[in-house]
Amino acid sequence: MMDDDQKEKPRVLLVDDDPDVLIELSEGLAALGLPALTADTPVEAIDLVQRNEQLQVVVTDLQMPRIDGIELLQKLTMLRRKRPLATIIITGHASLDRAVGALRLNAVDFLQKPVLAEEVAHAVRRAFALVEDSQRAVAAALANGNGETPAKTVNRPNYLKALVAARADRDAIFQSGLFSDPAWDMLLDLAMAEAGGRPISVTSLCIASGAPTTTALRRIDELKEAGLLDRRPDPVDRRRIIVELTDLGRSRMEAFVKKQADRLGLPLD
Template structure:
């Protein structure tokens, strides 16, 4: 057994379908990624509690009793030395519910049916993101610098949370144009170092896929965003703010923060 394979598993797979768990765990093992598995959210919570070395959770959204959304909510409330990065799995019938997972800081989502290779790519991206975050924390030299460094993503998170509150308080559908939601999600993704794909952006917008794709084209034509192939997975297309889009979002964030007396420099 290789040294890598002998390490404690850092990945937890959660799905109520045992066949999917077996197929996926065996497929990942053949790619050098050893995982733990749980067929219920309750078992997943227990495993996370007992195994501090776990870093990434790959969970289905639709499960009995405690579903994937509630599982991520419960995990987000637990204080761990090393927070988990979440990857959510969904079928076409539950795409609308993936929006909630993205709001809970899921780093990626995948649609069934799944190939072990695409799950492995998502896990590698999640681990790389966690490593980058740990490096940034290690480089901090005091509480003052930490406050400045985290102010911008925290403010953007507040804007995302405000959008969710707006949708909960007001009648659904009153704010139907997804363009602003997309720009906000892209700004948040860049601030936290999280790549976002075309598919993820469409889902996060909360609009029908055809509408979201049209708005992506509109924003691209306006010079505010661009699409590029994912260098780690050529089947995946990433969406990025252009320099002009970044400049305008920066101007908006700065103006709103100054009105509230918040320093995000």
């Protein structure tokens, strides 16, 4: 639980090498009741994170000099292992391919430039909710004991991340064109997002699949027809369409994940 002094301090950090973007977004967020610190370089962002423990959400561009957005997220993950930061990615069309790597780092949301302060505020509030849910889960674990995971038990979200990482390894070792259909990748991404309590939009799912948008949208339709996923409007932002597993899709992914863990002798928690 934060004290009153911490509550008054900004919990959001904006990172972008374009000063105009920083000014526009910081002023817009402040007007919406979300004051933010700003950094125009990743190095400054790292320094601010080290000096401001109350920060909970980082909103960062991907295309920046010296240290790019993905490397920044990796460094921040190392810095804040005990109190991880939720991250929101903002990028232009030229760097959509690099956004896939950011989504693999468990980014909460992905926004395409040009972006309005209202869109960023909506994503930030979702991120705050996820951070609070995570803190409550940790508190509950500590209340029930020492909060440690039992020996030989694998955390489900982490195991799903490992499966997703294995996909990247596969593409690095083999010719990536050999495994071009995105349907399975989408199901894995949806399962990982659900396990982490993170909603995923149609846009984010298409980008994360690594396939052309038209192909990805066609696969989403086919998976919906198969009864494995569904789409619904975001109750807060009706322009945003959320994709989620159906009960059938969830049960089949659960069966798959459990079978793979069992084969390795690693029961899931």
